[in-house]
């Protein structure tokens with residue numbers, strides 16, 4: 662009995678595995694045409710500074726409407742795009758589209774806001790990445806200082822000489838660098854002091870766990886290193902109040918705004934802690 666059970670389990674696993682492979686293959690094929698078929702869209706999510714009482718940055722997040730209907734999460738298709746290197750043309754599309762949307766975002770939140778774009782390691786490792794980025798940004802008539810590049814901790818801490826010098830060069834050209842999902846990777850404190858970055862984005866998992874000593878230590882460290890700090894994934898007022906008490910002032914999360922099409926984004930006055938709340 663045990664033997665047949667074992668075998669049937671194995672069989673189920675095997676079938677599942679093949680099924681996943683087929684789905685994956687299908688995804689790859691369809692992703693190939695997403696640009697020509699005009700299936701990509703950017704949504705935006707504000708990062709709000711309670712201290713400055715304004716939206717300081719708006720992050721661009723990619724959406725894929727497969728066959729113009731079924732939405733595929735970036736968590737699913739970005740890894741496929743990276744493996745197939747399709748992330749290179751897709752990433753360039755993202756940068757260009759973010760530049761094109763910037764004027765509308767500035768109209769909504771003020772001239773000084775920046776647009777943040779997620780950059781994967783495959784893109785950063787391309788020898789002509791900076792050249793291509795500059796070219797797109799110039800073609801679209803945008804200044805580099807309005808563009809923030811979000812890279813994940815693993816990229817920043819990999820410490821290859823090329824990647825480190827890319828980051829230095831990017832900052833020299835006026836781009837700012839944010840370290841995304843901070844705390845989920847393996848950066849040591851000494852690495853952080855050497856990294857050419859402007860901002861760390863504290864991963865949502867820290868906000869969910871809400872461990873005050875850890876959160877306090879993180880903000881203290883960031884301030885000592887003269888880094889901006891954004892807390893990601895704020896879902897309610899209680900989380901926000903806790904973080905404010907601990908010294909956090911820059912927030913992003915569903916409680917402020919879901920990621921939305923530019924035209925759907927809330928006006929500044931409709932965000933929590935907005936200037937109109939004052940008196």
Ligand code: C2E
Pocket residue numbers: 706721722723734735736739752755779780781811841842865893894895896913914915916920
């Ligand atoms: P990320 O850059 O860390 O983006 C934050 C993710 O958390 C987004 O998921 C966002 O919708 C979600 N989020 C924001 N606020 C909250 C909240 O309050 N609660 C919860 N539960 N989630 C929240 P999304 O849009 O599905 O993107 C997932 C990841 O895909 C991004 O993580 C980023 O790593 C990657 N990604 C998205 N767009 C791009 C892109 O254009 N290029 C690259 N290379 N990666 C991208």
Ligand code: MG
Pocket residue numbers: 720779811841
């Ligand atoms: Mg990000």
Ligand code: MG
Pocket residue numbers: 841842862893
């Ligand atoms: Mg993030």
Ligand code: MG
Pocket residue numbers: 841842864865893
């Ligand atoms: Mg994240």
